Amino acid sequence: MSSPAANAAASRKATTLAFTLIELLVVIAIIAILAALLLPALSAAKDRAARIYCLNNLRQINLAMRLYADDNADTFPIHDDWPTYGGQRGNDPKYIASSVWPTNRPLNVYAQNLQVFHCPRDKGDALNNMSDPVWVAYGNSYLVPFALDSFRMKYVTAAKSLINISPPVKSSRFTRTDNKVIVGDWPIHGNRPTSDRRTQWHTRTRKRILNLSFADGHAVYFTFPENYSPADENIVPDPNYLWW
Numbered sequence: 001m002s003s004p005a006a007n008a009a010a011s012r013k014a015t016t017l018a019f020t021l022i023e024l025l026v027v028i029a030i031i032a033i034l035a036a037l038l039l040p041a042l043s044a045a046k047d048r049a050a051r052i053y054c055l056n057n058l059r060q061i062n063l064a065m066r067l068y069a070d071d072n073a074d075t076f077p078i079h080d081d082w083p084t085y086g087g088q089r090g091n092d093p094k095y096i097a098s099s100v101w102p103t104n105r106p107l108n109v110y111a112q113n114l115q116v117f118h119c120p121r122d123k124g125d126a127l128n129n130m131s132d133p134v135w136v137a138y139g140n141s142y143l144v145p146f147a148l149d150s151f152r153m154k155y156v157t158a159a160k161s162l163i164n165i166s167p168p169v170k171s172s173r174f175t176r177t178d179n180k181v182i183v184g185d186w187p188i189h190g191n192r193p194t195s196d197r198r199t200q201w202h203t204r205t206r207k208r209i210l211n212l213s214f215a216d217g218h219a220v221y222f223t224f225p226e227n228y229s230p231a232d233e234n235i236v237p238d239p240n241y242l243w244w
Helices: 004-017 021-071 094-099 134-138 230-234
Strands: 181-185 209-214 219-223
Touching (some): 021 209, 021 219, 094 134
Antiparallel strands (some): 181 209, 209 219
16 A cells, blocks of 8 residues: 555645646647648648659650651651640540540650559649649640641641641751740640639749740749730740740
């Protein structure tokens, strides 16, 4: 049997080791403050990692384009519609995405890991009110200048239905390569509103900042001018502009 002195000593020890309610609340408050300070940094790091992953995808697609051109008399791919140069079969009929299987998407021979056509920050397409990721709907998160010149971009890939109007482009015809757009995130055209989250793949601002890859092989996180808009659709590409 314990003595009264021993019981008193044990009680004092338990009282010394226990947290008071105020101490516990202080610890919880400190943890909450640290979390509030760290979470934005962690979120920014995650966003930056996704952006870098996406840039690497664009570099690989750009390389696949050049490999295709090397094997096809210096010309870029001919395909059916905007997304069908590469990627997976989509689930939406728009741009005949659900009708074109991976085996009929010409760049897949040179980029056999189809995930290179999938941007991890793909949020859909505001222009067509597409809330599914473009990767799911069209089978491809990335847009190439296709078929006709538009939005100050000289077309790169040709349309099967427009061969007589817009013949396949030869890479050697590019007079300047450092600013010649080859491929970019799907919302790169100025007809997607910057106020829509589906245009904000890599930023939480209302600026149009998207990934692009150019004919010289480099890829950048590119900030478009604030006045870039649907009015740019019919402006003739100019190699001396910011892009063409």
